[in-house]
Amino acid sequence: MSPAPVFPEGFLWGAATAAHQIEGSPLADGAGPSIWTRFAHTPGMMLNGDTGDVACDHYHRWKDDVKLMRELGLKAYRFSVSWSRILPEGTGRVNQAGLDFYSNLVDELLANGIEPLLTLYHWDLPAALDDRGGWLNPDIADWFAEYARVLYRALDGRVKKWVTLNEPWVVTDGGYLHGALAPGHRSKFEAPIASHNLMRAHGAAVKAYREIGQHEIGLVVNIEPKYPASDSAQDAAAVRRAHAYMNEQYLHPALLGHYPPELKEIFGEAWPEWPAEDYDLIQQKLDFVGINYYTRSVTKAAESYPLNTGVVRQPLGTYTETGWEVFPQGLTDLLLWFKQTYGDLPVYITENGAAFFDPPTADVDETGQRRVRDPLRIDYLRKHLGAIHDAIQAGVDIRGYMLWSFLDNLEWSLGYSKRFGMVHVNYGTQERTPKDSARWYSQVIQSHGRKL
């Protein structure tokens, strides 16, 4: 029998959500619309016509939700703030009721011994700012810093871990290059501009934090290792492009002060020369990096826009309900690559989890409790925590793990069709039922990872 895993002292065990995916009532108490409210109400954009209008009704049930987090033993909770609740027009007038909602949530978390990790931007840009060009307008770096300052002033101290952006890659790839996510643009010319402005906004928000904040701030990226489909030179080149595009496009400028050269190769004339001073703004000292990990890709050269790469499905692989391969070893590989490339920066795993074909909650156990038996999710989580443990043993400074997600929720344009929660949500009654994975995770937390 192998020895029980040992996670570092203080390792933070938690779960994550995002505002638009769980809150509902997006226009309540003076909030302005976001691009996601708008997108979800545009016919044809959302699977089954789902919207975030109600979602998990967390906007009204936050107290009970925090109670459930405590019952499950969570030590940390990662959530995001909806910019247009705080600044309905994106800049200028502050909506106190919006601020109060998050201030109360933070107080409730602290009163229950749960550390808040606050993400400033998890994709719900105020629609008023989209009307002014959104991420294409260079002024957005100032708009974002203005919004961030309001929150730093209100919450820093109570919140000690801040995240500027969640997954800038998805914001541009989904929102500006392929159009599957809000604001739904498809332009090879817009994508690099949106990317660059996201990074400038990140830099501006970190800079503002150093003037006001006393604690820690970082960036969250989604990265996935790319493995070649064959040993051909073409596939090796495809891996290089895919890796630069997804894994280095944001980390390189944030941590090394330049973009990987492959971006010019991928975007050609659509990739501009940026002013040198932009890199000084973008490359701010960070206290940690958050990594969201779900899968890997086995990559080949193929005709595709604009990367000319393709993903090869593994005939013997295990796939989740979203069609992503389960590949825990990839997380260890990725964490080792991160350390080797960017040095000894503290890392949090800020998202990891899976949607599976969970059974309904009809099942009642011997104690009369309703059960959702989700052994595939437990297997996924156990293996990924094992992969994290391997990376810790190999010297990567990993400080915590936020399971995606605390609740089943709105999976963006896939609507409510995919359930990532450790807690099942009945969208008809809003009833919450902890799945077996939640009970299991509770034990893991209680044993500080020794009982994986």
Ligand code: LGS
């Ligand atoms: O709900 C989102 C989760 C679910 O899966 C969350 O809001 C995001 O931050 C995050 O992007 N999430 C997520 N990402 C998995 C992306 C895997 C893409 C794999 C594509 C393979 C072909």
